[in-house]
Amino acid sequence: MSTATELKADQNVWTDEEFMALPQDGHRYEIVNGELIDMGNSGALHGYVCSLLLTALASYSLSNKLGAIFDSSTAFTMKNGNKRSPDISFFAKERLQGITELPTGFLDGAPDLAVEVLSPGNTVEEIHDKLVEYFENGTRLAWIIHPNEHYILAYRCAQEPDRLLKSIDSLDGEEVVPGFTLPVADLFQGLSF
Numbered sequence: 001m002s003t004a005t006e007l008k009a010d011q012n013v014w015t016d017e018e019f020m021a022l023p024q025d026g027h028r029y030e031i032v033n034g035e036l037i038d039m040g041n042s043g044a045l046h047g048y049v050c051s052l053l054l055t056a057l058a059s060y061s062l063s064n065k066l067g068a069i070f071d072s073s074t075a076f077t078m079k080n081g082n083k084r085s086p087d088i089s090f091f092a093k094e095r096l097q098g099i100t101e102l103p104t105g106f107l108d109g110a111p112d113l114a115v116e117v118l119s120p121g122n123t124v125e126e127i128h129d130k131l132v133e134y135f136e137n138g139t140r141l142a143w144i145i146h147p148n149e150h151y152i153l154a155y156r157c158a159q160e161p162d163r164l165l166k167s168i169d170s171l172d173g174e175e176v177v178p179g180f181t182l183p184v185a186d187l188f189q190g191l192s193f
């Protein structure tokens with residue numbers, strides 16, 4: 001069987017159908033400048049932090065009817081054709097007006113809130129490129145979470161973070177996820193059972 005890279009190595013344009021038809025081999029992919037990028041696996045700490053935040057955001061967003069939350073298996077189509085998959089995404093209900101059912105394919109544009117939880121393999125350049133692309137495509141707030149160092153950088157634009165949040169601080173959804181707060185320490189708690 002061909003690998004995903006061999007399937008499209010010479011092609012720069014991917015349709016939604018082709019991207020969704022990639023082998024279900026346990027890998028996550030993004031398309032960046034026509035190239036298929038294997039996002040790899042991230043490990044237990046990454047998955048745990050993502051799960052804690054995803055659960056809190058989803059519960060709050062759904063109970064307050066603010067919008068839709070997506071996990072890292074959801075890609076979004078950028079203006080340049082790239083398909084990006086933040087670890088956690090939030091689309092405000094205003095951006096989903098007129099949609100009664102979500103498509104089986106991809107939503108256009110970046111989410112209102114894009115969350116990236118750093119993995120050991122992430123580079124500064126990679127994260128910066130993602131932030132630039134997110135904000136150029138509709139993101140209004142981004143959180144970059146460093147699970148090993150126990151801090152979060154909150155961005156309102158791609159150039160520089162607005163805030164450094166430590167374990168003593170609270171994560172704030174600002175006007176993007178109004179009323180949402182979560183103590184940063186809750187994301188970095190050790191197992192206690």
